[in-house]
Amino acid sequence: MPAMGYMYEGIERAKVAIKTHYKGIEEKYMLLWDIIDRRWNMQLHSSLHAAAASLNPSIFYSPNFKIDLKVRNGFQDTMLKMATTxxxxxxxxxxxxxxxxxxxxxxxxxxxxxxxxxxxxxWWAGYGYEIPTLQRFAIRILSQPCSSHWCCWNWTTFESLHSKKRNRAELEKFNDLVFVHCNLWLQSIYQKRDGKCKPIAFDEIDVGSDEWPTELDSPAPLLDDSWLDNLPLG
Structure with missing residues (x-):
C-alpha cells in the first residue's frame, strides 16, 4: 500500500518504543538504535521520506510531530528535484x-x-485543490508504496527471470524486466482493492503480537509474464 508518508514517523516511533521498553537505560537500547540508524541511513532514508512525512496531514498536523531540520531540508530537497520549472x-x-x-x-x-x-x-485529492501545484506533487509522493518486503521479492523475481533462458541478456534488461513485473504486481493489487487504501494508524499497531518473517516464508507468487519473452533485448 502507499506507505511512503508513514516511514519517517514509523522509524522514530519504533526507536522511542525500544527506548521505553529498556526503561531508558542507554547501554541496552543504544545497540539496537545503532543498528536501526545504520540501516536507515545507508539503505532507506532519503529526502523523499522526510518530505512525505511533512506532507502527510495525519502526521504533520499532529501536536506530537516535531518538524526538525531533517524534515525541513528533506522537503526542500525533494521539491527542488521535482519542480523542474x-x-x-x-x-x-x-x-x-x-x-x-x-x-x-x-x-x-x-x-x-x-x-x-x-x-x-x-486527502490531498479532496482538499488540496486551492494549492494545485503542491497538491500534484504531494499526491505523487504519498502514492508511492514502501516496504522492505518488495526488496526481497524483487530479488526473487530477478532470479526467476534470470533462469528463463535469458542468460545472454544485459543486466540492464533484467532490471527493466523486474521493474515491469513489480509494477504489474502493484497494479493487480490496486485493482483488487478497487483503488481504496486505508490510512495507517500507528496507535493501533500491536508490535508485541507481530510474527516476524523468516527465510522459510514462501515468496509472493509470480504473475504470468510469458509475454515478456517476446520483448526485443537489443
Whole structure:
C-alpha cells in the first residue's frame, strides 16, 4: 500500500518504543538504535521520506510531530528535484504556507476530520485543490508504496527471470524486466482493492503480537509474464 508518508514517523516511533521498553537505560537500547540508524541511513532514508512525512496531514498536523531540520531540508530537497520549472517553484513557494497554516479548504471541518480518516493521497485529492501545484506533487509522493518486503521479492523475481533462458541478456534488461513485473504486481493489487487504501494508524499497531518473517516464508507468487519473452533485448 502507499506507505511512503508513514516511514519517517514509523522509524522514530519504533526507536522511542525500544527506548521505553529498556526503561531508558542507554547501554541496552543504544545497540539496537545503532543498528536501526545504520540501516536507515545507508539503505532507506532519503529526502523523499522526510518530505512525505511533512506532507502527510495525519502526521504533520499532529501536536506530537516535531518538524526538525531533517524534515525541513528533506522537503526542500525533494521539491527542488521535482519542480523542474521556475513556475512550479514559485507556485510551491506561495502555496506551502497555506498548507502549513491549514488555510482555506485545508482548514475546514471535513478536511480536519479527513486528516486521520482518509489516506494521505486521498486527502490531498479532496482538499488540496486551492494549492494545485503542491497538491500534484504531494499526491505523487504519498502514492508511492514502501516496504522492505518488495526488496526481497524483487530479488526473487530477478532470479526467476534470470533462469528463463535469458542468460545472454544485459543486466540492464533484467532490471527493466523486474521493474515491469513489480509494477504489474502493484497494479493487480490496486485493482483488487478497487483503488481504496486505508490510512495507517500507528496507535493501533500491536508490535508485541507481530510474527516476524523468516527465510522459510514462501515468496509472493509470480504473475504470468510469458509475454515478456517476446520483448526485443537489443
Amino acid at each position: 521556475q513556475e512550479d517553484k514559485m507556485d510551491i513557494t506561495k502555496e506551502h504556507p497555506m498548507y502549513v497554516n491549514a488555510q482555506g479548504a485545508l482548514g475546514t471541518d471535513f478536511a480536519i476530520m479527513g486528516r486521520t480518516l482518509n489516506a494521505p493521497g486521498d
